Amino acid sequence: MSKGFQKIISTAVPLNIENVDTDQIIPARFLKATSRDGFGKNLFRDWRYENDDETKPKKDFILNNPAYKGRILIAAKNFGCGSSREHAAWAIKDAGFDVVVSSFFADIFKNNSLNNFLLPVTVSESFLQKIFTALEKDPQTKIEVNLREQTIRLSGSPETLSPGEGLGEAFGISAYKKTCLLNGYDDIDYLLSSKEDIIKYEAENTL
Amino acid sequence: MFLHHAVLKKGKMGKTLFEKIWDKHIVKTIDGGPSVLYIDKHFIHEVTSPQAFTGLNKRGIKVFRPGRVIATADHNVPTLNQHLPIKEELSRLQVEALKKNCAEQGIELYGLGHPFQGIVHVIGPELGITQPGMTIVCGDSHTSTHGAFGNIAFGIGTSEVEMVLATQCILQTKPKLMRINIEGQLDKAVVSKDIVLYILSQITSSGATGYAVEFAGSAIRSLSMEARMTICNMSIEMGARCGMIAPDETTFNYLKGRKFAPSGEKWERKLTYWKTLYSDKDAVFDKEITINAEDIEPMITYGTNPGMGVGITGHIPALNEIEENEKLSFEKSLAYMGLQPGTNIKGKKVDYVFIGSCTNSRIEDLRMVASFVRGKHKAADVEVWIVPGSKQVEKQAIEEGIDKIFAEAGFTLRQPGCSACLGMNEDKIPAGKYCISTSNRNFEGRQGPNARTFLASPLSAAAAAITGMVTDVREMLTSNN
Ligand code: SF4
Numbered sequence: 001m002s003k004g005f006q007k008i009i010s011t012a013v014p015l016n017i018e019n020v021d022t023d024q025i026i027p028a029r030f031l032k033a034t035s036r037d038g039f040g041k042n043l044f045r046d047w048r049y050e051n052d053d054e055t056k057p058k059k060d061f062i063l064n065n066p067a068y069k070g071r072i073l074i075a076a077k078n079f080g081c082g083s084s085r086e087h088a089a090w091a092i093k094d095a096g097f098d099v100v101v102s103s104f105f106a107d108i109f110k111n112n113s114l115n116n117f118l119l120p121v122t123v124s125e126s127f128l129q130k131i132f133t134a135l136e137k138d139p140q141t142k143i144e145v146n147l148r149e150q151t152i153r154l155s156g157s158p159e160t161l162s163p164g165e166g167l168g169e170a171f172g173i174s175a176y177k178k179t180c181l182l183n184g185y186d187d188i189d190y191l192l193s194s195k196e197d198i199i200k201y202e203a204e205n206t207l
Numbered sequence: 208m209f210l211h212h213a214v215l216k217k218g219k220m221g222k223t224l225f226e227k228i229w230d231k232h233i234v235k236t237i238d239g240g241p242s243v244l245y246i247d248k249h250f251i252h253e254v255t256s257p258q259a260f261t262g263l264n265k266r267g268i269k270v271f272r273p274g275r276v277i278a279t280a281d282h283n284v285p286t287l288n289q290h291l292p293i294k295e296e297l298s299r300l301q302v303e304a305l306k307k308n309c310a311e312q313g314i315e316l317y318g319l320g321h322p323f324q325g326i327v328h329v330i331g332p333e334l335g336i337t338q339p340g341m342t343i344v345c346g347d348s349h350t351s352t353h354g355a356f357g358n359i360a361f362g363i364g365t366s367e368v369e370m371v372l373a374t375q376c377i378l379q380t381k382p383k384l385m386r387i388n389i390e391g392q393l394d395k396a397v398v399s400k401d402i403v404l405y406i407l408s409q410i411t412s413s414g415a416t417g418y419a420v421e422f423a424g425s426a427i428r429s430l431s432m433e434a435r436m437t438i439c440n441m442s443i444e445m446g447a448r449c450g451m452i453a454p455d456e457t458t459f460n461y462l463k464g465r466k467f468a469p470s471g472e473k474w475e476r477k478l479t480y481w482k483t484l485y486s487d488k489d490a491v492f493d494k495e496i497t498i499n500a501e502d503i504e505p506m507i508t509y510g511t512n513p514g515m516g517v518g519i520t521g522h523i524p525a526l527n528e529i530e531e532n533e534k535l536s537f538e539k540s541l542a543y544m545g546l547q548p549g550t551n552i553k554g555k556k557v558d559y560v561f562i563g564s565c566t567n568s569r570i571e572d573l574r575m576v577a578s579f580v581r582g583k584h585k586a587a588d589v590e591v592w593i594v595p596g597s598k599q600v601e602k603q604a605i606e607e608g609i610d611k612i613f614a615e616a617g618f619t620l621r622q623p624g625c626s627a628c629l630g631m632n633e634d635k636i637p638a639g640k641y642c643i644s645t646s647n648r649n650f651e652g653r654q655g656p657n658a659r660t661f662l663a664s665p666l667s668a669a670a671a672a673i674t675g676m677v678t679d680v681r682e683m684l685t686s687n688n
Pocket of ligand 1: 281282326327328347349564565566624625628629646647
């Protein structure tokens with residue numbers, strides 16, 4: 001998501017596994033770097049390759065399935081639990097995703113994502129299942145995420161959806177974070193602009 | 208387990224422990240957004256800090272309050288021959304980067320070779336840096352450990368490390384509040400690790416996501432500080448933002464006289480304040496759970512998240528005991544572990560025993576293990592690694608002769624570090640092998656690619672070391688233990 005992000009329409013990659021922890025997203029042995037770049041190639045490393053061997057991709061893992069591509073990762077319940085490593089958000093972003101959708105995100109992962117302009121979208125469990133079903137029927141199904149309007153919609157071919165099924169949902173995000181994402185600001189910018197208040201606080205609170 | 212629902216009362220309500228500390232640290236609140244929270248202590252380590260320093264340098268700013276930052280090297284360090292240069296190049300570079308960054312910014316570093324070096328969540332409390340009423344952060348999820356002293360302590364990401372280095376503040380939204388009461392008397396051989404694994408088995412690994420959790424009740428009050436730390440340590444395993452326990456005489460006695468604890472008149476002043484840190488009688492929690500201490504047995508995990516645990520005499524759930532939409536994840540998990548649904552874990556052979564990590568590597572843990580194994584010897588085909596949490600723990604263990612008991616039992620006492628808690632340094636469990644571990648995470652590959660982890664207490668781990676299999680430690684207790 002670049003600065004001034006408002007809307008993304010893209011195909012998506014469905015990862016229908018619950019409780020995905022950040023050790024799976026990026027295993028600890030890849031955390032030795034001192035820069036933020038290049039983590040994408042090791043995203044889900046141990047689920048992607050047989051015996052840590054890049055020439056042996058595991059065929060049944062979704063990231064190795066050429067039918068599924070796109071800038072949106074569809075994840076299952078309790079995504080990003082475990083370690084606080086921000087490298088998990090860096091790896092997902094670096095692998096080309098701008099949005100992660102789930103019915104439930106772990107706390108720290110959610111913050112880390114927002115701090116890296118990777119938008120976490122929380123949807124209802126039933127809508128999440130609709131997305132999984134639609135993608136299973138048609139990998140070309142497109143999903144539209146509109147940050148300004150705070151909506152997510154399945155914009156794939158209507159025939160992939162059963163009659164009467166809802167096509168979209170609204171999602172929540174704090175007004176502050178929304179402004180940051182829309183304008184490309186980050187928290188550090190805000191905090192640095194609050195230095196005077198911080199110094200005043202320190203003077204008044206001998207802790 | 209009982210679940211009480213919050214009763215909304217009219218009029219002025221009392222405050223929870225969390226709210227008392229939170230309110231005192233708010234610099235300001237953004238309309239419709241998070242608050243600027245002032246941070247008293249910031250711990251950093253080699254893995255999650257380098258990119259934060261790079262960020263500061265790019266912005267051309269210095270660390271705002273270097274005196275509030277404490278650094279150590281723990282995740283990447285070897286636990287043998289620490290006097291030699293680190294063999295693995297990338298690990299060495301990360302440790303060197305920390306040294307350079309700390310020197311440039313005037314941050315106190317307890318690096319390799321320093322008498323205070325150790326796992327970040329072990330050294331803070333033992334040095335008396337961690338105190339009641341504080342706000343504490345670290346780029347590490349187990350920062351929740353420090354909450355055992357009655358403070359707000361939570362893990363943060365690297366961008367947030369950068370924020371705190373730059374401004375000593377962080378933007379935070381107030382979490383919901385939960386209280387978990389453990390009431391009654393614990394059975395023999397049931398220790399604090401079993402309490403927390405039991406809570407996890409009841410509320411699952413996402414049961415406290417979005418909440419700050421206060422642990423209370425008579426069973427918690429009866430625990431030592433180190434045992435309390437084990438529980439708060441694993442509150443992140445429930446998804447909690449932080450875990451905390453109100454300070455009491457046990458807390459004050461532990462802190463008194465520690466290296467960086469206040470002394471003299473300052474101690475008295477602080478103590479008066481600390482004694483106000485408890486949840487008022489009429490304080491309201493969003494959720495409250497009560498657990499009977501008598502229901503807890505020695506616990507063991509069988510799956511690949513810490514919520515997948517059972518009592519030692521229990522069995523792995525059968526497929527028909529699992530909810531339909533969770534079957535896929537459950538089966539994937541058991542396939543990884545090489546275990547069958549509906550079977551017992553007791554009697555399962557183990558290859559490695561790891562006693563260490565910020566959950567269970569303190570002197571009391573080592574003493575507990577030593578008093579249990581004295582005069583016993585490990586099973587022939589089991590490898591046993593004991594990794595003290597810090598240089599100070601190591602020193603004390605040697606002074607008390609605990610190292611000799613371990614040597615006689617065939618256990619290896621290594622040097623301080625995170626070690627086999629995460630597959631990042633040299634200490635890894637080989638693929639396919641089973642390790643009974645006192646650490647906090649049994650995720651796939653956590654202890655090394657394809658390694659299989661059973662989480663348990665130090666006592667249960669020690670029992671497995673002797674028998675070579677998952678054992679009910681209660682069956683091995685003599686009147687001496
Ligand atoms: S011991 Fe394990 S959980 Fe604790 S800080 Fe080290 S790696 Fe993290």
